[in-house]
Amino acid sequence: MNRPRIPRQSDIARLAGVSQATVSMVLNDRAGANRIPETTQLRIREAMAELGYVPNIAAQSLRGGRSGLIGVHTFERVFPTAPDDYYREFLNGIEERAVESGLDLVLFASTRKPDGTRSIYGSGSNRMRLADGAIILGFEKNDDEIARLADEGFPFVFIGHREVAGVAIPFVTADYAAAMTPVVRMLASAGHRRVTYLAAPLRGFAQRERLEGFETAATGAFEVLSVDVRDTADVTADWVTAQLAAGATAIVAETFDLARALRLALDSAGFTAPADVSVISLDSDPRGEGPFSHVRVPRRAMGRRAVELLLAVIDGEGDPSASGSGSVRALAEPVHCDPPTSETVGAPARQAASAASPLTIAL
Amino acid sequence: MNRPRIPRQSDIARLAGVSQATVSMVLNDRAGANRIPETTQLRIREAMAELGYVPNIAAQSLRGGRSGLIGVHTFERVFPTAPDDYYREFLNGIEERAVESGLDLVLFASTRKPDGTRSIYGSGSNRMRLADGAIILGFEKNDDEIARLADEGFPFVFIGHREVAGVAIPFVTADYAAAMTPVVRMLASAGHRRVTYLAAPLRGFAQRERLEGFETAATGAFEVLSVDVRDTADVTADWVTAQLAAGATAIVAETFDLARALRLALDSAGFTAPADVSVISLDSDPRGEGPFSHVRVPRRAMGRRAVELLLAVIDGEGDPSASGSGSVRALAEPVHCDPPTSETVGAPARQAASAASPLTIAL
């Protein structure tokens, strides 16, 4: 009933009558280089199978430098409590791509500080080094830690556009600006001339890029009636009614939160899309497909790309001063977004365009 | 611009003017045992901080130490594509508990075999050994691999009742059987005497335990009209109608899938719960709270418990032949389920109890 010792290369060597080094060679297919005879190789492989040999990863990575581990660090929880998990799609892509390269994922749970937020160095030591590199997600600003991480030469990439003064951060983002062109084209060709842009309070690059892209694309196509920055709570039936009364025939909602709020507001104001107003959401709802035509942010593809970018950075292609960083540069290109579907885009509702319409009564 | 070499213990030792072994002692808090003076310890800690030292996990675990890594292995994908993520709540609990103990999580993504399924040994080497132990989730039968894992003495625990011939597998489960008592009591005291048990095709222990617990609890309380094993597709309006016609005044749905199907069937048959029929689901819907009164399976608590159990097993308290395995035994106790809420449990609909009721027309 004694626990059998786990076989190692020297056990195989003894059984096959060769040296441990020879076993290693055969295992790593470097046998050809050293011209070890087929018969010897066969004997070694048989011994291997007989003993059920499995390499010891710790020893391999100690010796070889790589652990085959990709770190994932989030400044918020990795597995959120709510089912409409913002990270899920990114993680899907990360996992998928990691599988393809035979890598395992380390979720840094140990990095939580006493106050509940997460920190890379908060616990005293950077456990991240455990991995060959890391993918970082999350909104929290933590420039000092990022700078230090870069300073130490630890390979990492961000998902989402991040900038820290004095540090060149490799990141994966989507082409939010370019995605606005088909949005504008779809609305313009449906006949819309006055459009409201419903924006969330500014938080990051993605939003800025969307808005700028939208305004650029809209130039000459239609009038951006207003760029209205609102919290979801302020997207009410009254607000919708006022927009239509002001002549808007279409609303572009920047986030899926705003889109959800807009759906409720439309319902309670008694409007339907696209009959009364055309609506496009600029972000897809992670919980499901969402109520409106929307631009799907390619989160899964971004997750995959992040792994690829990280692998390139780990391979030392990340030095910005190097001339041969072509691979990294290509991988850091924004990921393309597909054009929106058109369920809630239709012709402008005629009456809404007139200030004398019955809708103004609600004001 | 050269990447700085990662500091190791000998670098600290040189800086602090001690030997590398002393650094190791201080790091592992074995300094007290050897009475290393406070001042020396302080010097070492300062040097450590200055260099940003982080232990090399591979070396630690090669040497026999702990890596501080808890493995998570699933025979299916870790991050499912669908938002109604069955694993999410387990992972929540696992992450939460790991955070508390300063452990990181390794998601074994590399363990996927060419055919898409996952295997522990399929890729040639057992990458799991990287971690101090592992929590295994998922339904797929893979007895050989489990037996081998146990054979090698690798510490692991299952979430969900698992049995493999000849191997004592530590697992965490919920007290499904005991949870049936309040279910039966709630129905009986509402006046129900004839209840249909809607069961999924038998797949595991949880189901068996629920059914046996239910039947035991029901004895003397009411008649279990039928135990009906159905696929969700077969839960139709006709089926519901037939149940009521046969005299059932309440339906107990075993899984959340069945509960969802039952909701649709009730809708299309024009019935509402609890006016026409009382309904209790024996499992909670991971996607949300679900349409019916239900027993909440304490998945998060089970995840937490799995970490605790694993930690005990790692500490060698897992030897079933040892007398001191009290801790493991206590942790392997089924986790308690709270009693169901009562939204869709009401008094029996009178007419349904009569075979001459208009409902039978549908037959």
Added chain:
DNA sequence: CTGAAAGCGCTTACAG
């Protein structure tokens, strides 16, 4: 109180 040394299981030059 602290250091020198062995050894965990591998890979990879380097000798024969």
Added chain:
DNA sequence: CTGAAAGCGCTTACAG
């Protein structure tokens, strides 16, 4: 064609 040896970065007896 194959083996002896060094060394990856640690921990842990064992000597002083």
